[in-house]
Amino acid sequence: MFVCICFAVSEARLAEVIDGGARTEEEVGDACAAGTGCGSCLDRICDRLRAADPLHGLELREPAA
Numbered sequence: 495m496f497v498c499i500c501f502a503v504s505e506a507r508l509a510e511v512i513d514g515g516a517r518t519e520e521e522v523g524d525a526c527a528a529g530t531g532c533g534s535c536l537d538r539i540c541d542r543l544r545a546a547d548p549l550h551g552l553e554l555r556e557p558a559a
């Protein structure tokens with residue numbers, strides 16, 4: 495099954511990329527092009543990234559002094 499139709503990136507290929515260390519949409523795009531076309535797969539890519547890193551997509555801030 496494809497995660498990214500534009501670039502024919504499969505679930506397995508995305509898992510390889512994330513297992514290889516990709517932690518952002520940009521890193522996934524650099525590794526396999528997924529998400530760099532129409533963008534309709536970005537929610538699914540983010541779901542997979544969040545599974546690997548629960549903090550994915552959260553903006554972390556320093557506590558106020």
Ligand code: FES
Pocket residue numbers: 497498499500501528529530531532533534535536
């Ligand atoms: S489906 Fe992934 S960029 Fe279009």
